[in-house]
Amino acid sequence: MKTTFGEYIRLLRNENELTLTQLAAKLNLDSANLSKIENGKRDFDEKRLPKLAKIFKLNLKELRNEYVTDQIGKHIYETNCTKQLLQVAEEKAEYRRTLNKSLQTQ
Amino acid sequence: MKTTFGEYIRLLRNENELTLTQLAAKLNLDSANLSKIENGKRDFDEKRLPKLAKIFKLNLKELRNEYVTDQIGKHIYETNCTKQLLQVAEEKAEYRRTLNKSLQTQ
DNA sequence: TAAGACTTGTCATTTTTTGACAAAAATAAA
DNA sequence: TTTATTTTTGTCAAAAAATGACAAGTCTTA
Numbered sequence: 001m002k003t004t005f006g007e008y009i010r011l012l013r014n015e016n017e018l019t020l021t022q023l024a025a026k027l028n029l030d031s032a033n034l035s036k037i038e039n040g041k042r043d044f045d046e047k048r049l050p051k052l053a054k055i056f057k058l059n060l061k062e063l064r065n066e067y068v069t070d071q072i073g074k075h076i077y078e079t080n081c082t083k084q085l086l087q088v089a090e091e092k093a094e095y096r097r098t099l100n101k102s103l104q105t106q
Numbered sequence: 107m108k109t110t111f112g113e114y115i116r117l118l119r120n121e122n123e124l125t126l127t128q129l130a131a132k133l134n135l136d137s138a139n140l141s142k143i144e145n146g147k148r149d150f151d152e153k154r155l156p157k158l159a160k161i162f163k164l165n166l167k168e169l170r171n172e173y174v175t176d177q178i179g180k181h182i183y184e185t186n187c188t189k190q191l192l193q194v195a196e197e198k199a200e201y202r203r204t205l206n207k208s209l210q211t212q
Numbered sequence: 213t214a215a216g217a218c219t220t221g222t223c224a225t226t227t228t229t230t231g232a233c234a235a236a237a238a239t240a241a242a
Numbered sequence: 243t244t245t246a247t248t249t250t251t252g253t254c255a256a257a258a259a260a261t262g263a264c265a266a267g268t269c270t271t272a
Contacts, residue, residue, distance in 0.1 A: 002201055019248060031233060035250055049224080065194075068185045073198030075181055079174045086196060088171075090177030090189065093109050125217060136263060141219055151261075219268070229258070237250065242243105 002105035010038040012056045026055050043071075116144040118162045124128035132161050149177075
């Protein structure tokens with residue numbers, strides 16, 4: 001998926017010929033706010049992923065992957081993180097994993 | 107740097123033989139909260155990076171890189187983002203960059 | 213054990229995010 | 243054009259999250 005999560009929602013919504021109001025209702029959401037989400041002016045709330053998956057019959061894990069990569073992609077973008085630095089960030093994530101592991105054994 | 111940002115601060119503090127109270131004062135911060143930061147129970151506030159750089163005579167840009175990679179590393183860790191997904195996230199960051207570029211020309 | 217250093221818990225304040233509504237703009241249909 | 247519908251934008255109160263501050267605890271070490 002090479003779009004933002006908001007654009008992805010819009011794509012799904014259009015494919016299924018729903019209006020903002022209709023999808024927003026299914027998501028327990030104001031249509032104005034859904035519009036902002038689709039236009040990248042607000043974030044989609046992670047809590048609603050299961051509902052979203054159900055509405056469009058998507059695999060929740062895959063949808064969550066779309067969501068997570070969007071969020072981290074946004075983070076990378078907003079911090080001007082280069083590929084080189086991203087490599088460092090990944091190493092630090094790995095370090096946290098080992099930290100956590102050694103915590104568990106104790 | 108293969109530590110968390112909190113551990114890094116502790117390292118710097120110890121190298122310079124400062125107590126929590128002393129460093130906290132220099133940072134306009136409560137020593138209890140600095141303790142939490144060093145132990146990864148709170149985040150260091152980005153606003154204080156310039157002060158931190160000054161105190162330990164560090165290059166601000168490099169320090170910010172340490173900070174950013176820590177934050178993104180934490181994000182990667184907390185979302186269980188695999189290397190494969192991280193690659194996707196990076197592509198999405200790139201996509202946002204192109205989005206932004208085309209916005210600028212218009 | 214006494215002092216200083218550090219940690220933990222709690223809570224009020226501040227900041228950020230979210231939900232909700234109104235109204236404007238854009239789009240489409242008559 | 244006018245009218246209806248959809249979408250966007252702005253605003254603001256409420257909810258949630260982050261931060262500052264303080265008290266009381268533990269740990270170190272002199």
